[in-house]
Amino acid sequence: MNVIQILATQPWVERLGFTLLHFLWQGAIIVTIYAVARWRGARTLGPDGRYSLACSALAAVAIVPIVTWMLLSGPVQETAAVTFTAPLSAPRAQSVPSVSLLLPSDVYAVLPEQFLSWVVAFWLIGATAFSLRLLAGWIFAERVRHRMVRTASVEWQRTFDRLKARMSVTRPVRLLVSGLLDAPAAIGWFRPIVLVPAGALAGLPSAQMEALLLHELAHIRRHDYLVQILQSVVEAVFFYHPGVWWISRHMRTDRELCCDDIAVSITGDAVMYARALAEFDSARFIQPTVVAANGGSVAERIARLLGQSSTTGRASIGAATAPALILLSVGMWSVFAQTAARPQFDVASIKPSFSERVMDVRALPGRLTADASLQVLIQYAYGVQPFQIVSGPGWLMSERYQIDATADATASRDRMFLMLQSLLEDRFQLKTHRDMKELPVFALVANKGGFKLPRPKEGVCVDSAVEAAAEWVGAGRMAAPGEVQPARGRCGSAVLALGPGGAQMQGGKIAMPELVRTLSMLLGRSVIDNTGFTELFDLQLDFVPDDTTPAMPPPPPDSVISGVSVAQALEQQLGLRLESIKGPVQVIVVDQAERPSAN
Numbered sequence: 001m002n003v004i005q006i007l008a009t010q011p012w013v014e015r016l017g018f019t020l021l022h023f024l025w026q027g028a029i030i031v032t033i034y035a036v037a038r039w040r041g042a043r044t045l046g047p048d049g050r051y052s053l054a055c056s057a058l059a060a061v062a063i064v065p066i067v068t069w070m071l072l073s074g075p076v077q078e079t080a081a082v083t084f085t086a087p088l089s090a091p092r093a094q095s096v097p098s099v100s101l102l103l104p105s106d107v108y109a110v111l112p113e114q115f116l117s118w119v120v121a122f123w124l125i126g127a128t129a130f131s132l133r134l135l136a137g138w139i140f141a142e143r144v145r146h147r148m149v150r151t152a153s154v155e156w157q158r159t160f161d162r163l164k165a166r167m168s169v170t171r172p173v174r175l176l177v178s179g180l181l182d183a184p185a186a187i188g189w190f191r192p193i194v195l196v197p198a199g200a201l202a203g204l205p206s207a208q209m210e211a212l213l214l215h216e217l218a219h220i221r222r223h224d225y226l227v228q229i230l231q232s233v234v235e236a237v238f239f240y241h242p243g244v245w246w247i248s249r250h251m252r253t254d255r256e257l258c259c260d261d262i263a264v265s266i267t268g269d270a271v272m273y274a275r276a277l278a279e280f281d282s283a284r285f286i287q288p289t290v291v292a293a294n295g296g297s298v299a300e301r302i303a304r305l306l307g308q309s310s311t312t313g314r315a316s317i318g319a320a321t322a323p324a325l326i327l328l329s330v331g332m333w334s335v336f337a338q339t340a341a342r343p344q345f346d347v348a349s350i351k352p353s354f355s356e357r358v359m360d361v362r363a364l365p366g367r368l369t370a371d372a373s374l375q376v377l378i379q380y381a382y383g384v385q386p387f388q389i390v391s392g393p394g395w396l397m398s399e400r401y402q403i404d405a406t407a408d409a410t411a412s413r414d415r416m417f418l419m420l421q422s423l424l425e426d427r428f429q430l431k432t433h434r435d436m437k438e439l440p441v442f443a444l445v446a447n448k449g450g451f452k453l454p455r456p457k458e459g460v461c462v463d464s465a466v467e468a469a470a471e472w473v474g475a476g477r478m479a480a481p482g483e484v485q486p487a488r489g490r491c492g493s494a495v496l497a498l499g500p501g502g503a504q505m506q507g508g509k510i511a512m513p514e515l516v517r518t519l520s521m522l523l524g525r526s527v528i529d530n531t532g533f534t535e536l537f538d539l540q541l542d543f544v545p546d547d548t549t550p551a552m553p554p555p556p557p558d559s560v561i562s563g564v565s566v567a568q569a570l571e572q573q574l575g576l577r578l579e580s581i582k583g584p585v586q587v588i589v590v591d592q593a594e595r596p597s598a599n
Contacts, residue, residue, distance in 0.1 A: 017116030392590030461508025
């Protein structure tokens with residue numbers, strides 16, 4: 001199993017993937033608002049105002065995805081389940097946001113298979129690379145902090161203490177001479193130090209050196225080192241969004257201008273300070289950003305100090321607005337525009353049914369047939385269980401309908417059930433919305449004796465759909481006793497089947513979310529994974545259905561079948577335990593449904 005397949009089994013991947021995709025357009029909105037505000041305040045905002053604006057924008061960059069993650073509900077662990085016809089092979093329920101304003105539910109199913117896994121894999125690689133870059137900068141900072149350094153002379157220590165008092169810096173700060181750096185730098189937040197290059201204290205006029213030290217003390221007073229670290233973390237996490245880098249570059253530039261203004265306000269001599277900057281014009285760019293909060297063009301900083309205007313900043317704002325708007329359009333189209341592309345059946349026939357057989361929904365290649373109530377059809381179409389359907393007319397469960405619909409033979413099962421959604425909304429005038437309700441749920445936890453989950457073995461399952469049992473045979477219903485051999489099933493999928501001795505749940509290379517999904521279907525109640533178990537395992541669970549398993553009927557009263565319940569089997573055979581609690585459950589609220597018109 002490759003990395004993408006492993007990611008596809010993790011319950012957090014869909015949620016993270018959609019959070020990252022949402023940030024494409026959310027970040028573009030933030031950048032656009034920031035660019036307009038910065039442009040409108042070009043004449044009135046000074047460096048402090050622009051810096052505060054950039055900090056606010058970058059804070060929004062960090063907060064908005066967290067809010068999105070919280071609003072997007074976790075992957076729904078349930079799948080459609082009703083009676084003996086529970087669709088064990090139905091598609092996994094899509095991860096749908098609990099706030100309908102974020103995404104329509106049908107957008108999720110039209111994304112290419114494993115698309116979100118690739119998105120998350122790309123993000124993990126990039127975020128790791130930029131995190132390593134940040135770590136390397138921190139290691140370098142620690143290196144220059146301790147290697148080839150010495151204490152400055154007593155005279156300069158006294159001068160430094162005097163400058164600290166003028167800067168109102170009360171924290172203990174040491175002045176050290178470094179043999180590794182070529183320009184002054186402030187390092188550290190908890191125990192800050194100021195490093196100056198060897199020879200600088202003696203090679204520069206004392207007034208110029210004092211001005212540069214005031215600049216570094218300004219960074220310490222403003223806690224710029226800490227802000228720089230947090231800023232670099234945001235860059236590493238959202239490296240894929242160009243707007244983040246644009247805002248961050250402004251932060252670094254304006255941060256330097258703020259400290260320049262503070263140094264000039266204390267010395268009172270902008271020309272002298274500009275000359276001091278010119279001494280290090282070429283050196284200030286070779287230091288990693290984690291060492292010092294350096295940024296912006298020194299030449300432009302000098303020109304500003306000397307009263308020469310520059311249009312670079314204003315031009316860059318205008319140049320960045322167009323890409324932000326383009327990214328906004330692309331991001332919103334990629335997430336929202338596919339709503340109108342919901343697939344539909346080529347031909348569909350619906351008529352009342354008076355059959356007393358077990359309700360049935362079958363998705364076959366190029367065809368979907370059903371003989372079921374509207375409630376059961378909703379369960380299959382939206383991938384939910386009976387307890388997740390709320391409200392609706394009284395005939396939702398009592399009246400049955402026969403459906404015979406055709407589609408392209410290449411359509412996947414996921415797409416077939418998406419077509420069923422379209423059919424229900426068109427012919428039954430079905431209108432629904434999703435909500436969260438506090439309902440009884442089961443928490444799956446480790447038993448006192450620990451896990452009894454065997455490691456995967458070769459030959460138990462197959463990765464190829466071609467090698468596995470035909471996906472469409474008997475689809476949409478639970479297999480009758482002896483109809484399907486559970487062995488050599490598809491890896492990662494749990495299979496439930498009835499046999500002469502009871503029921504069996506079996507599968508190879510199973511992830512815990514798949515077990516939770518199947519248990520939710522079997523028990524007719526949402527199951528929450530509280531095990532913390534993240535490895536794959538082979539599944540073999542033998543039990544006897546009873547009143548706690550509404551998806552499987554119990555044996556007849558005169559049956560000689562004996563065995564343990566599913567709860568007991570979990571404890572004895574897998575080292576897992578079910579705890580009955582209350583928790584949030586995503587539900588489908590039926591706002592409107594009408595009987596279908598005649599064909």
